[in-house]
Amino acid sequence: MIQQRVLESGARVLFDTVDATDTVCIGFWFLLGSRDEAPGGVEYTSSSPRIAGERGFAHFLEHMLFKGTERRTAFQIAKDLDRVGGFLNAFTERESTCFYAVLPQEHLPLAVDVLADMVFHSLLDAGEIEKEKSVVVNEILSYQDSPEEQAHEAYLFGLWGDHPLARKITGEVADVQGIGRDALWSFYRSNFTSDRLVVSVAGRFDVERTYDQLSQAIDGRRADAEPPLREAPSKTFTWAHRKDRFKQVQIYTGTTVPMVPGEHGPLYDALTFSNAVGESMSSRLFQKIREEYALCYSISCFRSLNTDTSLWTIYSNSSPDLVAPLLRAVNEELARLKTEPLTGDEVEDAKSHLKGTLILSKEDMEVRMKRLVRQHSLVGRVLEYEQSLRLIDEVTRERVLDVARQILNSENFNLVVYGERRIKGFKDVRFNF
Secondary structure, three states: OEEEEEOOOOOEEEEEEOOOOOEEEEEEEEOOOHHHOOOOOEEEOOOOEEEOOOOOHHHHHHHHOOOEEOOOEHHHHHHHHHOOOOEEEEEEOOOOEEEEEEEEHHHHHHHHHHHHHHHHOEOOOHHHHHHHHHHHHHHHHHHHOOHHHHHHHHHHHHHHOOOHHHOOOOOOHHHHHOOOHHHHHHHHHHHOOHHHEEEEEEEOOOHHHHHHHHHHHOOOOOOOOOOOOOOOOOOOOOEEEEEOOOOOEEEEEEEEEEOOOOOOHHHHHHHHHHHHHHOOOOOHHHHHHHHHOOOOOEEEEEEEEOOOEEEEEEEEEEOHHHHHHHHHHHHHHHHHHHHOOOOHHHHHHHHHHHHHHHHHHOOOHHHHHHHHHHHHHHOOOOOOHHHHHHHHHHOOHHHHHHHHHHHOOHHHOEEEEEEOOOOOOHHHOOOOO
């Protein structure tokens, strides 16, 4: 059963109790990410670079909060969860930063103590900051060696330009190298506060006991100011070939769609549409372009959800000589969605697929923990699994076709083709669906 509460410290708590498991997952989420960092860059002086903004700060803190507190060294933070068979991890997104643990349910009090200690009592030691810079720089360089990552970055920049949603979550190498301890400490103390925290717990645990433990463990430090206002990006049009040393070609094409605040139904309508078009092996795009035409190894579509903007994207990779015919085939399939709309059977199959994946995900406590916060941050209300299944059942063909009408306008589609310098016929390709 799902419960939502608020601690005296201002932290919000989301509980999802599951009796038929011996594990539990707990996450400490701060609902700020790379899009909430102050813009700027690096100013160079005669001695060393100085950070002039906050780009990369949230991600860098994701690393630094593992490096020691007033009570624990970095080794002790790692060992405390390791010794009971659990694991500790973290990630940074464009709108959130999360620290979480998965472990046997009887050790949940230990995870509460470790996580609260990490996120509220980090030392941010200057020596550790300098050491961790090289780790994060190497992480950034590893992304630069990934053609898929480079292509996606170019795709977002083509869509949204310099908007915060198009920035690298990690920041650039120069941003990381210019981070100073004072600026990082100020960002940490201002943003990693109890009133900006959401704690999410899924698994087998005692709700009241866990609520009391969280109340005692969470620091009552509150933010001095309101969080920065978010502005939705203005979409630009890009139809580009970004040339690089990679031989295989990465292809991203898609469009932005406004979010519907406070509503779950439109999300399930859109997910059903996306699933039928390209999120499974039996979908139209995969069957036609991969299986029938053999124009690529992989092709799929996906939705990226932010609080104010949704992005629907088709991704594929192929060899340079097949890029032009692949794009023409994508254009034909998107046009066919207008002349031969999704049938009732296709919609029902997509709904059945969504329900099946939702049911399977119930067995994973980490997935359940993340689902709580995703729904809370995007819609403001968390549904029981049975409620979600009912909403999927209520999706109709007419509503899915309405989503298709909103999305399928070739004038709103951006494209980035990334890789090999010579692509025959690319300049002659345009969408006209």
